[in-house]
Each structure stands twice: as structure tokens, then as C-alpha cells.
Amino acid sequence: MNNNTENWLYLKRTVRFGETDAAGVMHFHQLFRWCHEAWEESLQNFGLPNNEIFPSLTKGNNLLKVALPVVYCHANFRNAIFSGDNLQVVVKPIKLNSNSFEIHTAFQRNNKSLAIGLIRHMAIDPKTRQRVHIPIGIEKWIEASSINQGPIPT
Amino acid sequence: MNNNTENWLYLKRTVRFGETDAAGVMHFHQLFRWCHEAWEESLQNFGLPNNEIFPSLTKGNNLLKVALPVVYCHANFRNAIFSGDNLQVVVKPIKLNSNSFEIHTAFQRNNKSLAIGLIRHMAIDPKTRQRVHIPIGIEKWIEASSINQGPIPT
Amino acid sequence: MNNNTENWLYLKRTVRFGETDAAGVMHFHQLFRWCHEAWEESLQNFGLPNNEIFPSLTKGNNLLKVALPVVYCHANFRNAIFSGDNLQVVVKPIKLNSNSFEIHTAFQRNNKSLAIGLIRHMAIDPKTRQRVHIPIGIEKWIEASSINQGPIPT
Amino acid sequence: MNNNTENWLYLKRTVRFGETDAAGVMHFHQLFRWCHEAWEESLQNFGLPNNEIFPSLTKGNNLLKVALPVVYCHANFRNAIFSGDNLQVVVKPIKLNSNSFEIHTAFQRNNKSLAIGLIRHMAIDPKTRQRVHIPIGIEKWIEASSINQGPIPT
Numbered sequence: 208m209n210n211n212t213e214n215w216l217y218l219k220r221t222v223r224f225g226e227t228d229a230a231g232v233m234h235f236h237q238l239f240r241w242c243h244e245a246w247e248e249s250l251q252n253f254g255l256p257n258n259e260i261f262p263s264l265t266k267g268n269n270l271l272k273v274a275l276p277v278v279y280c281h282a283n284f285r286n287a288i289f290s291g292d293n294l295q296v297v298v299k300p301i302k303l304n305s306n307s308f309e310i311h312t313a314f315q316r317n318n319k320s321l322a323i324g325l326i327r328h329m330a331i332d333p334k335t336r337q338r339v340h341i342p343i344g345i346e347k348w349i350e351a352s353s354i355n356q357g358p359i360p361t
Numbered sequence: 362m363n364n365n366t367e368n369w370l371y372l373k374r375t376v377r378f379g380e381t382d383a384a385g386v387m388h389f390h391q392l393f394r395w396c397h398e399a400w401e402e403s404l405q406n407f408g409l410p411n412n413e414i415f416p417s418l419t420k421g422n423n424l425l426k427v428a429l430p431v432v433y434c435h436a437n438f439r440n441a442i443f444s445g446d447n448l449q450v451v452v453k454p455i456k457l458n459s460n461s462f463e464i465h466t467a468f469q470r471n472n473k474s475l476a477i478g479l480i481r482h483m484a485i486d487p488k489t490r491q492r493v494h495i496p497i498g499i500e501k502w503i504e505a506s507s508i509n510q511g512p513i514p515t
Numbered sequence: 516m517n518n519n520t521e522n523w524l525y526l527k528r529t530v531r532f533g534e535t536d537a538a539g540v541m542h543f544h545q546l547f548r549w550c551h552e553a554w555e556e557s558l559q560n561f562g563l564p565n566n567e568i569f570p571s572l573t574k575g576n577n578l579l580k581v582a583l584p585v586v587y588c589h590a591n592f593r594n595a596i597f598s599g600d601n602l603q604v605v606v607k608p609i610k611l612n613s614n615s616f617e618i619h620t621a622f623q624r625n626n627k628s629l630a631i632g633l634i635r636h637m638a639i640d641p642k643t644r645q646r647v648h649i650p651i652g653i654e655k656w657i658e659a660s661s662i663n664q665g666p667i668p669t
Numbered sequence: 670m671n672n673n674t675e676n677w678l679y680l681k682r683t684v685r686f687g688e689t690d691a692a693g694v695m696h697f698h699q700l701f702r703w704c705h706e707a708w709e710e711s712l713q714n715f716g717l718p719n720n721e722i723f724p725s726l727t728k729g730n731n732l733l734k735v736a737l738p739v740v741y742c743h744a745n746f747r748n749a750i751f752s753g754d755n756l757q758v759v760v761k762p763i764k765l766n767s768n769s770f771e772i773h774t775a776f777q778r779n780n781k782s783l784a785i786g787l788i789r790h791m792a793i794d795p796k797t798r799q800r801v802h803i804p805i806g807i808e809k810w811i812e813a814s815s816i817n818q819g820p821i822p823t
Contacts, residue, residue, distance in 0.1 A: 221709075221713065223706045223709050224537065224705070224723040225536055225702055225706070227536050227537035228536065229416045229532065229536070229537065229539045230415075230416050230726070231416075231724065231725055232537075232726055234533050235397075235430075235431035235480075236390055236394055236397070236533070239389065239390035240390055243686070244685045248683070257686075257753025261383065261384075261752050262385075262693065262752075263383055263753060264641075276389075276438065276441070277389035277438055279436065279437050280389065280390075280436055281434065282433065283432070283433055285432075287430070287490070287726065289726060290720075290723050290724075291713075291720055291723065291725060326389075336441070375556070377555050378569040379690055379696050381571070381690050382689050383689035383690070383691065383692075385571055385572030385691045386691075397532070398533070401529075401531050401532060402529070405529065405599075412598075415532040415598050416598075417535070417539055417597045417599060418539030418595065441572065444691055487726075537723065537725055537726070539724075543701065543705075543738075544701035547697065547701060548698055551697075551698070569691065570691045570692050571691055572691070584692070584694070584749070585746055586745070587744065588743065588744055589742065591740070591741050592738065593740075595738070595798070641692070
């Protein structure tokens with residue numbers, strides 16, 4: 208297990224041309240893709256195997272005991288983001304209760320805040336759609352992420 | 362100019378296979394694309410030419426006097442959305458002040474609420490990035506949309 | 516079953532702002548999404564239920580007996596496509612053999628050819644990944660589409 | 670200028686959950702996004718500034734003297750690609766003539782070929798849409814990439 212939060216909470220991302228629109232800047236909804244991908248990269252860097260959390264056909268089985276659908280998300284856009292920008296990405300998870308958690312993700316360029324996104328997940332049984340406990344791996348990731356952390360990125 | 366709000370505030374959309382993920386349901390951030398496309402379709406149905414509002418290279422000119430970047434957005438997801446679902450889409454714009462407005466968009470299947478999205482736009486000068494008045498065409502669309510309307514879709 | 520090919524082989528699509536990039540024109544790979552969505556719309560208009568062809572979690576079952584992965588695709592781009600363009604979409608399926616078929620899709624603006632895309636599908640058993648016969652519904656759609664048809668759209 | 674082709678022709682990419690569909694595997698058209706992003710990353714690693722090649726609103730100017738639209742592309746899909754897969758990406762550019770070039774991109778998992786994509790670009794004047802010479806930076810990247818290279822990845 209990884210002991211250096213730098214490794215999984217502070218990521219990098221370069222903005223790509225196809226993520227812009229004809230106004231010449233990043234098209235807004237790409238930010239949510241970035242947030243979700245930052246979350247996946249964070250779990251991977253922490254040491255949590257992707258196929259324990261996200262359903263996949265690998266090995267002929269795409270049924271996990273817990274699904275983690277997004278129940279709410281929001282984003283604030285403060286400064287334009289351009290193709291080629293090298294972004295710093297700061298991930299901060301928060302446990303809300305035994306069934307749900309949210310992840311704040313901040314995007315910066317040269318330490319200037321450009322945008323933040325928040326995604327809230329609910330843990331459910333994929334068959335019954337009833338609430339269940341957050342998977343233990345996610346619990347550990349949230350707990351380890353909370354140690355020695357500053358305030359929520361803004 | 363169109364006088365029947367049915368025409369531009371009540372739209373339809375069928376969920377496509379590529380909009381799902383390996384959990385078997387619509388992948389969350391597609392909703393923001395749907396919201397923005399519903400807005401564009403609403404303006405078009407109302408009678409507002411696309412190239413008066415959205416920058417484009419058409420006629421060699423992609424510079425408009427007013428840009429309308431998204432400054433904030435959020436979404437609530439209440440029920441799973443599946444490939445092949447035929448959705449009702451209800452668009453409701455609200456003017457916030459002379460520089461900004463927001464659009465609430467509700468997605469329903471057989472009158473059951475599945476998800477809602479909100480997008481807030483700021484009117485700015487694309488060169489100076491300073492706030493300017495909402496374009497007159499957008500003003501008229503918001504005003505016409507407010508007549509005989511019920512509460513914000515939820 | 517629908518008897519008018521107009522209904523399922525000649526479709527319409529309006530280009531949306533989020534489908535452009537900072538060069539001011541449609542970003543190339545959107546075309547493949549359009550091709551696949553035109554195929555889905557064509558099957559739907561023909562009368563083939565979406566959930567007989569595309570896996571979905573609806574009713575708790577996302578396993579179909581036949582999967583139709585894309586094994587090859589290509590596209591030619593002839594003229595720039597702009598946000599707001601109202602496109603005519605012409606779909607033409609071709610059966611290659613008992614296991615595979617391809618769909619040619621042409622995109623036009625005012626009868627001017629802008630781009631064409633081709634997608635080739637293979638019918639397989641999703642568990643064994645071995646080739647199987649094309650589903651009967653798809654066979655019927657291809658057959659009905661071939662009657663009274665002109666040459667492949669270019 | 671970078672002298673180690675390893676640096677700009679051999680890249681890595683992890684498949685993300687949002688890139689899958691309800692069949693449990695990567696949705697086909699994502700491959701073209703990966704190809705284009707690999708090209709951008711390759712140019713960046715080689716030392717070519719993004720804003721010399723791709724239009725952007727940065728510094729209030731999104732007009733470059735040369736645009737590089739995609740005129741053709743294709744892809745072959747050989748083996749299913751799953752969420753969480755750590756892919757090797759091999760980029761190989763080829764100059765076709767003074768106005769156009771193409772980039773072959775191969776995607777492998779544990780040295781097993783999964784898919785290849787090809788994108789062909791034409792150099793044009795963005796105002797007149799007439800053919801022009803490939804930008805000198807791109808020429809240098811193609812030339813440097815050709816030294817000590819093996820066959821086209823398949």
C-alpha cells in the first residue's frame with residue numbers, strides 16, 4: 208500500500224485539442240470526465256485494482272457486489288482552460304456516511320485555480336438498487352487520503 | 362417567431378448505446394452534453410440562428426461580440442437511464458441578472474423524473490473577458506419561455 | 516414492420532456546438548458517434564427493439580446471445596462541417612457473410628457530400644468470443660434496406 | 670530537441686471506465702481520440718509547443734497560418750480492450766507528400782496487439798482552405814521519428 212499522498216492525490220493532466228470547442232477553450236463537460244478519470248487514477252496509484260471497483264467484462268464477469276453510481280455532481284469554472292495547458296489536479300475525497308462519499312477535484316495552472324468539480328457517489332447493490340456499505344477498499348483510500356490533508360481544494 | 366412553447370421547451374431524446382458504460386447504464390457526464398444540446402435545439406426551434414449565438418468558422422468568421430461560457434453547472438441523478446430509453450426533455454431558462462442566466466433541464470421517462478441538470482452562463486466580451494449584457498435574442502427566448510410556464514422542472 | 520425505406524435509411528442530424536473544436540469545425544471522431552447513432556436510429560425506425568440488439572441493464576439483464584463488436588471502421592472527410600449545420604444522413608447496410616456486415620453512412624448539407632463513414636461489425640458469442648450468425652432482426656433490416664436502393668452513398 | 674525516440678514514440682495509456690459501453694468493453698470510437706491525443710503527446714514530448722500546431726484562444730489569438738484537418742482515418746479492432754487496461758502506445762508518422770502525412774498508432778497490452786488506428790492530415794490555409802506545405806516543426810518530428818525505426822506497427 209502506498210504511503211505518500213503525493214502519489215495519489217496530486218496528479219497531472221494536459222488539455223488536448225479535441226477537448227476544446229469553437230470558442231477556443233475547453234468545452235465545459237469535459238471537466239467531469241477529468242474528475243472521474245482523476246478518481247480512477249488516484250485509486251490505481253493508491254494500489255486498488257481497477258476491476259475491484261469498476262465493472263468490466265474481463266474474465267467474463269462484469270458483475271460486482273457493489274455499484275457506485277453518481278447521484279450528484281457540480282462544477283465551478285473560474286478561468287478559461289486552453290488546449291496544451293499543463294494542469295495540476297488535486298483530489299480530495301470525503302466520506303458522507305456509510306453509503307456515500309464525494310470527491311472534490313481542483314484544476315490549477317501555475318497554482319492559479321481554473322475550475323473545481325465535485326462528484327458524489329452512492330454505494331448500491333446493482334441488482335436490487337438498494338443502498339449498501341461503501342467497499343472496504345474505497346474506505347481505506349478515503350481514510351488514508353484524510354491524513355495530513357489541508358482544507359478542501361477551491 | 363414561434364408562439365408555441367411546446368415547440369421549443371418540450372423536446373425528445375433517445376439514449377444511445379455509446380452513452381452507456383460497463384455498469385450498463387448512461388454514463389453520468391453525458392447528461393451535461395444533453396443539457397447543452399437541448400438548449401441549442403430550443404434556441405433553434407424558437408427561431409434563433411445558431412451562428413448568432415455560437416462561434417463557428419462559417420463564412421470565415423468565428424468571432425462573435427458576446428461569448429456565453431458556462432460558469433457553473435450541476436446535476437441530480439435519481440433513476441438509472443438505459444440505452445434505448447425514449448426521454449422527455451423539459452427546458453426552463455431563468456434570467457439571473459443582465460449578465461447571466463441559467464437553464465434547468467429535466468429528463469423523464471413515462472413522466473418519471475430520471476435526472477435534472479442546470480447550466481449557468483455568463484455573457485462576456487470574448488476579447489476582454491469582461492461581463493456584458495445577455496444577447497437580445499437570448500433575452501427574447503427567456504422572456505417568451507417564461508409565459509404560461511409552471512414551476513421549475515424537478 | 517415499416518415498409519418505407521425513407522423512414523429508416525434517410526435521417527437528419529443537426530451539428531451541435533460541443534462537437535466542434537478550436538479550429539471552428541466539427542472534431543473528426545464525432546463522425547463515428549454519428550454513424551453508430553444513425554445505425555441505432557435506423558434499427559429503431561425499422562421496428563427493431565433496441566434491447567434486442569444492444570446490451571443494457573434494463574430488467575436486470577445485460578447479457579444477449581450475440582454481441583456485435585466493431586472490427587473495422589473508416590471515414591473520409593471532404594468538406595468542413597460547422598456547428599448548426601442541418602445534415603442529411605443516408606444509411607446503407609451491406610451483408611458481407613453470415614457473420615458480418617457493414618454500414619456505409621453519408622453526411623450531406625444541401626445535397627453536397629461532406630463526409631462518409633463505414634463501420635464493420637462481427638457477430639460473436641459474448642462469452643466465447645467465437646463467430647456466430649448475424650441476429651435475424653439485423654438480417655431482415657439489411658434485406659429490407661437493399662430493396663429499391665441505389666448505389667452506396669459516397 | 671529530444672534525441673530519444675523512446676520519449677515521444679512509445680507512450681502509455683490506461684483505459685478509463687467512462688470509455689467503456691454496456692457491452693463491458695472499450696467503445697470503438699474512443700480509439701480515434703486516443704490516436705489524436707497520442708499524436709499531441711508525441712509532439713509535446715518531442716519539444717514542439719502545442720500552440721504552434723493547434724489553434725487556441727491563448728493570448729487572444731486562435732488563428733494559425735496552417736490548419737491540419739483530418740481527411741481520412743481508419744481503425745482495426747483485434748481484441749477487446751477493458752477498463753483498467755494499461756496499454757503500450759506506439760506512434761509512427763509517415764510523410765505522404767509536401768501537403769499531407771499520416772500517423773499509425775498501435776495499441777498493445779502485454780505486447781499483444783489490440784487495435785491500430787491511422788489518421789491522415791492535410792495541411793491547408795485555414796482561410797482559403799487551399800493546400801499548403803506541412804509546418805516545419807511537423808516535418809522535423811516526422812524526420813526524427815523515421816530514424817532507427819522498424820516497420821509500421823500492426
